[in-house]
Amino acid sequence: MKIGIVSQWYPPEPPNIPADLAAELTARGHTVRVLTGFPNYPGGALYEGYRQRWSTVESHNGVTVRRVPLYTSHDSSGLKRAANYLSFAATSAVAATTFLNGADAVYVYLTPATAFAAPALLKALHGIPSVIHVQDVWPDSVTASPLAPRGLAGRAIHRALTAATNQIYRTASAIAVIAPSMRDLLVARGARPEKIRVVLNWANESLFRPVTANADIGRRRRCTFMYAGAMGPFQNVGDSVCAAAAVSDVADLVLVGSGIDEDAARAMAADLKADNVRFLGRRPAEEMAALYAAADFQLVTLRDLPMFRGTIPSKLQAALACGSPVLVSVPGDCAELVEREGVGLACPPEDWRALADRMRQAAKLPPAERAEMSRRAVETYRTRMSLKAGVDAIEEMLEAVS
Template sequence: MTRIGLITQWYDPESGSAQTPGVIARHMRKRGHSVSVLTGFPNYPAGKLYPGYRLRWYSREDRDGVAVHRAPLWPDHAPSAGRRALNYLSFAVGATIVGMRVLRDVQVNLVYSSPITAAVPALVLRAIARIPFVLQVQDMWPQTVMESGFLAGRGAVVERGLQRFCDYVYRRARSIAVTSPGMKDLITSRGIPPEKVLVVPNWSDERSFYPVEPDAALKDHLGLERPFTVMYAGNVGDLQALDALIDAAAVLKERTDIGFAIVGDGVQRAKLEHEVSERALKNVSFHEPQPFSRMAAVLALGDVQFVSLKDMPLFRTTVPSKLQATLAAGRPILGALRGDAEEIITAAQAGVVVEPESVQGIVNAILSLRDLPAEELAAMGRRGAAYYRSTFSESASGSRLSRLLEDAVVQKDLQ
């Protein structure tokens, strides 16, 4: 049994991509490892504390046999550089203080690197207690920050500083796990040895994402009345480029057979709801984030699942975690993205892909998918589920990540 510390700013009960650390922790626990999670108080994606939580200097809870230690942070997810930086840095400081007390006895730390500042506690524990760490890169920094537009016109100094910090973290990590081949290329281009960087794709929570038949009662409960539903389920944020989906809905507003459902929350939801209201789009509905236990049934109500990212070079190396979840659930996909994620959808033969943020491309794809026989749509979903099982399953990816952590402990003991 290996004693593992998982350092992550995001953790259950947070939704969307923030659920990935919980999936990892439960897998490691299932493999017989002892897992201690160091995280913040839940506030993602809306930047507001979840019900039942209040900010304190320290809190502990147990989830699924995992000890969860919560450190203080400034809860915020606003599209403001200063406020977002305060959120990230406050967790780095709070988690370092708490981590010195609760992670001193672990054998290895796994850093869920989104944001990169989550590595600060691991760096301190490495320096003081000689605890090695494995870095799991979910988003490339500083590229994610720079291309988000937060620092427009004033980011050159920040970019240089973040890049130096990232390089420092890369060099001190025992190994680096990335979620796509493109990420490996970017990191090795910084002078990091290729053998230190391994591709370990995310896997989905297989207790919650699996193929099921549509539930008519749930469909009525959510008010999805139209025969064909294009669904987006996940974080409603800046980088998902959902404005293009709303514009596509406006183009198709006279099609009474096609509806659009957005399930989730995030910093852009209020803006999109206002836009839908202003344009009187009766074919678009918004729904609150759903519990994981219901997600398979919710996704089954979308005839097509929409997966998108902004049209930025960086995102050609990004594979959003909702892609694996959608494949695992066996749902047809309309992807508005390029790069590694496009290649996955194409290889799986699980849907169609159009240019990111292309309204006309999205409209044309929706119309072509609507015209397909139901059996062909179902076949796309089955192919996607089969591809997930062979390429992204928990048994495959989880085993790879576990070996990296075990090897880090062995290498330290040999020194």
């Protein structure tokens, strides 16, 4: 097939799903073209070595990639974030009419939802079908953010985004969702159930895999929990710090990454005199597997919001691919999967006391039981979340709609 891929983000930016999909579909004999923006995520500044031009075409291992200009921003300003999303929507839609014309089908990495502008125009002008891979549910992920306005303006934005996203679900020829409950939510919002399929995200398998523990994380003779990733308003890092402070006799917490809530988390650790909480800052992606291996459990946390009951955080796939047992404080599908597959422990979100209890319970597990969790983690990833499993499903969906 001739397949188009639309994603606002693409390597060298972090999201790996679109690039992995493009490479694997090309290896399977398909012709793939990718429409994306100039790299600026997550810092919001244009990557070194790039200069924005209207038509920049690159070739990566047989995949043709066209980059279009966009407003670069990813700070705490809601207006600037909106300008970032909407500018890519506009430039990608214009470019798609020629660059992706003639495609048999288009795959859309649907975050943000505004990335659907180009596929919508292709459908209207040329009848080209699309498969959307919903990564987060709009408008929930927008209006629940502290960046969103409140009051009358907030309600107006919510209504407008609800109408727009519901139209996306109706227009798309097929819908892939990343968790079972997300399917139920989209059906409740008017999407036809027969065109929805659960396709779990996969990890970047070139980076996340079982390795020998040789990274220095300042490990002591206590059970070590690691939180690795963004420290923003949705991740609820503060509860992890509180929980760790309460179990300082048996556990350490190591935080890798950064974000707008990092300073508050550091201040909280200082106020609680939690000397068992350490911040390592951002680390290169190439170091993460070794860092994971140096800890006993990976910590996955999210706030208790309805939109998170139907999502599987990408940190879970990364941890399981590395064979790391997990402790999750996340609502819905993620917690159910962890407990069902026996790959870790779960507790209710936004309850630091429950999280502290689970930390203490995890610290008491014998080494043989942790080793069995690690084995089940790798097996669960390979059978349910791997690159092969995901691309098999998406390829079938693209073939079905073309």
